[in-house]
Amino acid sequence: MAEDLTIIHTADKTAQYQSLIPQIEALITGEDDLVANLANISAALKEQFKWFWVGFYMVKNNELVLGPFQGPVACTRIAKGKGVCGAAWQQAETLIVPDVDEFPGHIACSSLSRSEIVLPLFHNDEVIGVLDVDSEQVAHFDETDALYLAQIVNLLKF
Numbered sequence: 493m494a495e496d497l498t499i500i501h502t503a504d505k506t507a508q509y510q511s512l513i514p515q516i517e518a519l520i521t522g523e524d525d526l527v528a529n530l531a532n533i534s535a536a537l538k539e540q541f542k543w544f545w546v547g548f549y550m551v552k553n554n555e556l557v558l559g560p561f562q563g564p565v566a567c568t569r570i571a572k573g574k575g576v577c578g579a580a581w582q583q584a585e586t587l588i589v590p591d592v593d594e595f596p597g598h599i600a601c602s603s604l605s606r607s608e609i610v611l612p613l614f615h616n617d618e619v620i621g622v623l624d625v626d627s628e629q630v631a632h633f634d635e636t637d638a639l640y641l642a643q644i645v646n647l648l649k650f
Contacts, residue, residue, distance in 0.1 A: 497519075506636060506640075512537075513640065520532060535562050546562050546563060549624060556581060564602055576592070576608050581622055584619050586638050587610050613645055
């Protein structure tokens with residue numbers, strides 16, 4: 493198990509992900525506690541990219557409930573289909589929102605959040621949670637983020 497991360501400072505987002513993914517894999521390999529792994533993934537992503545908010549929501553009793561995260565306090569519960577997280581859950585697909593103010597029904601946990609990417613977590617073809625990442629910059633996320641964040645969530649064992 494890794495005890496520390498090697499953070500690279502480069503403008504190349506792909507290189508940052510390619511450096512971080514094996515470190516995250518080492519960090520969670522051998523650890524079967526989901527909460528611990530979600531917490532460490534949140535911390536690793538926040539440390540590498542300095543995003544405004546990084547965290548997980550898990551499906552419980554037919555709503556998303558706040559899980560491990562890094563950043564300011566967040567919305568605790570989100571209904572299916574509500575906001576970006578609820579929409580990603582309902583649609584079972586990754587959503588990239590360049591400007592959250594233009595997303596119908598966006599839930600503003602913080603007025604500082606300007607763009608967002610949300611990836612569903614699957615177990616047996618069912619969405620069991622989402623990875624939610626917010627930035628203070630408009631249009632911060634793209635298909636590169638979607639590709640590599642999907643690789644990271646696929647490292648999780650449910």
